[in-house]
Amino acid sequence: MALSSLPKAAFLLLATLALTYSALTISDSHTKKEKGPPAAKHGDVEKAWSNAGNGQRITVFTADLTTANENKLGKKVNPQTPKDAQGFFIGAYNSLTHRMRFMLGYSHLSKGGVSMSHFHMQCKGDGKEPPICKPGQPSGPIIQTICGMPTHPGMMSDWPKTQADKGKHTLAEKCAEGTNGYIMGIWTVEEPYRKGLMEGKVFVNLHTPLDPKGEVSGLLTKQ
Ligand SMILES: [Cu+2]
Structure with missing residues (x-):
């Protein structure tokens, strides 16, 4: 089924279910390792969720990806960019494994679709930032x-020493074709970026191709 025929709400629901499953799986395996107290014999699922909140193991992030955000970053999108160009991001970050399991979707992008996609760090230049910030x-x-x-x-002068899962340096082998679509992946967040991630x-x-500096973007916000 094409994403374009799938309402955003339904897609978000699917993503939430998928991420909930992975978050619970992670919590469960952790609980087993710790040999949790006998009281954990029933209500494990509830416990996993309360642990997720209280123990700050799982943090859910979302972002609305818009052209307006792009303009705020000073990247001024092309006037020919479709007015409906948009996307969303949802991710579950585990602060023990430092893995972010995520899904992002987009629709009505300009012709050619996604040529590249990245996580970027917003640097303020205040000198208290990770080394990648100048x-x-x-x-x-x-x-x-x-x-x-x-x-x-090494292809970018300021490329950090980031190693993605399974030795890949990109989280998806190839950007999907088309102006509507989605990308799923797992990002192992390296130490210098964890604080910035939590601070939004x-x-x-x-x-x-039409907006090489970026067509839609959004800050990852804690839920
Ligand atoms: Cu980028």
């Missing part, structure tokens, strides 16, 4: 490729 210079460097370029470290400084950017 001191005294606000910027939004790539901290992880989701799909497209760059695929290997990481954003997702979808690049297209």
